[in-house]
Amino acid sequence: MPVAAKPALKKPVDTMSSQGLASKKASKGGKGKTPRGKDMDDMSEMGEVGDEWMQQKTMVKPDDQLELTEQEMKEEFTRILTANNPHAPQNIVRFSFKEKVFKQVASVDQLAIHFTLDGNMLHKDSDEARRQMARGGLAEAAPSEPAVAEGEEKAEPAAEGGEGEAKPEGEGGEAEKEEGATQTAPAAKDGSKKLTNQFNFSERASQTFNNPYRERGTQTEPPPRVNFSSTANQWEIYDAYAEDIQRQEKSKEKKGFRGQQESTSRKKISAIESQGDDISRIEKPAKILERMVNQNTYDDIAQDFKYWEDVSDEYREQEGTLLPLWKFSYEKSKRLAVTSICWDPKYRDLLAVGHGSYDFLKQTRGLICLYSLKNPSFPEFIYNTETGVMCLDIHPAYPHLVAVGFYDGSVGVFSLTEKLQEPMYKCTAKGGKHTDPVWEVKWQKDDLDNNMNFFSIGGDGRVVSWTLVKNELLCTDVILLKLDESPADGADGTQLFTLGCGTAFDFHKQTDYLFLVGTEEGKIHKCSKAYSSQFLDTFDAHHMAVHSVRWNTFHPKIFLSCSADWTVKIWEHTSNMPLFTFDLGSSVGDVAWAPYSSTVFAAVTSDGKVHVFDLNVNKYEALCEQVVVTKKKTKLTHIEFNPNYPMIIVGDDRGYVTSLKLSPNLRKIPKEKKGVEAAKGPEVEIAKMDKLLSLVREPPPEKK
């Protein structure tokens, strides 16, 4: 066969190649020739029979065939048949994005597709096929019923082999369909199985909605930066250490809040930045600002305080005036009366005000406010107390300690440096507190053990000495104010004493142990700390309660008393009769000696007037009688002279403290003869007083 095929092949190859046609045609020709070859094989099989018929074949030449020589015709051309696709390109170059170059594709696809036909054949077990069969089965249900019936019987799980009629019918293509039909018919009859179409199937695809993409970019803020520059030298280091050591030493010495204020006015080189809360860091600057604002607001008052002198005093010999300056008030104190006022001995612009109530029936809380002249609108320190404050006193050596007497009879000591609202020391009921309001407290010198102590006088008739020992107040009864009646006999044979009610006391400036006590009965007792059971002397001073007794600032023998019986009396403690008596027209709340003169004193009354007297100028009348309150029916309760400035402060029962400046006439210091130096000091004052007294003692021929 290949022999027969070859020459057949050769012929067209030769002719074609000489024409220079593509090898493809040759292969096609080759391919085309093979069936013929096959036919020829068949024919050759039959040709054994009819060989001579074959040999009579003649060469047929087409007209346009190449004329070739015999030699050329015999020439063999080898053609290698490969499986390569001649139409496929031999070198495909693609751009590689990864390497960003053009790269030759390694192998080129040699597959050539000559013919494609989309078929529509289904596997008979697939869903679609089943569906179609079901549909087809329903259509052919009628004609194939007997077959179906038989099929049913066949389908039934009855082991009946006699279904041969259905079986042979089952053979063949149609039977398949019927089988399928029978298979699906019972399924249709069941109605629960899925119907699948065997031949017509449609593809169904779906895709969920893909959300569109969006690019989003952001950049965080970089941490904030700041420049810093400095120099690090040996001298810088030294200076810094020296400053730090200085500051440490200073902080050890500091006591009390006032010292810090001096340093705030100086510029600070911030060596260490404090990491405090932001609000608390501006506390000090805020305080300074507040003072500045106040000074600006009350600037004219400050100017008056410093510089203004009443010019008209030159024309009025025996009269003076009081110029109102600042008015101190606190909103919560407006319903409380001022029960006591006290200047701070060390800080010259600080004053302490105690608020309470004099009304027996209406007793509410109390208040202690400390004001500074630099800030009249708001107190520097505020302490709220449960009971009314009746009296207070600031320690002369330790200005942060304030002794306070309360309406309920207890006493306490507040410390201004501690940030407590409670007193640092407080006496208890067991500790011997008074059973009636404490009317006055006064600090004394430190006792032998260097403990601080103060005295208090209360309405229960006891004068008690309190000592600050460690954390407690120890009390000692100094004296009992016994009334002048015969002691009554008690049940057990003990003697009961009725006690008077002490309302005021004052200690002698020079002789420490000597003190005066004023009572509600109007008596004044001269007492000594040494004698606890007896008075040194008693004066029948007034008809009503004694509100205040005061020793003269300079003269050791003179004292002053004022009472609710409208009178102010001046006494010499050796004599039983008053030296001077002044009737002021209304209950006198308080009286005070001037610190600069032995003959000047001031008194306040319930009708809102301040009376200032100078005995050197006028022995019978006040130099100044002035109403200082704005509203009528305000009673003035207390008065104090400022030890440094020509100023007095007056407290009233509405909770206001008014400050007044004394005009020059009221602060006269006696003129010396020309040529002699103006000698100041207690001796002069004493001499002045003595001169007065000498006039009084011996009835003078003329009275001015």
Next chain:
Amino acid sequence: MTEAAGEPKKEEAQDFRRLHSYPLIRHSDMNEEMRTEAMELCVTACEKFSTNNETAARMVKESMDKKFGSSWHAVVGEGFGFEITHEVKNLLYMFFGGEKAIIVWKCS
């Protein structure tokens, strides 16, 4: 005369060195705990490498990097001026031993 004056001065100077040897923070805007930790670290480094400023600074810088994040800078010396940019709340400038000045700041 001058010698006699010089001697008490020397003694004074030594005295001051002794008195001024405690660590003194000149300027810092760190928060409290970071500041104390950094200060302790600087003191330790200076005491350990009292002769070699470079290794002391290296120790400080590496420890700060580990504890508080990258890019700390440390300078240890006895006489220098500087102008730096630092991230807020990450600066410590202190003196130690009466002679040494240490500045440590973060800036990435």
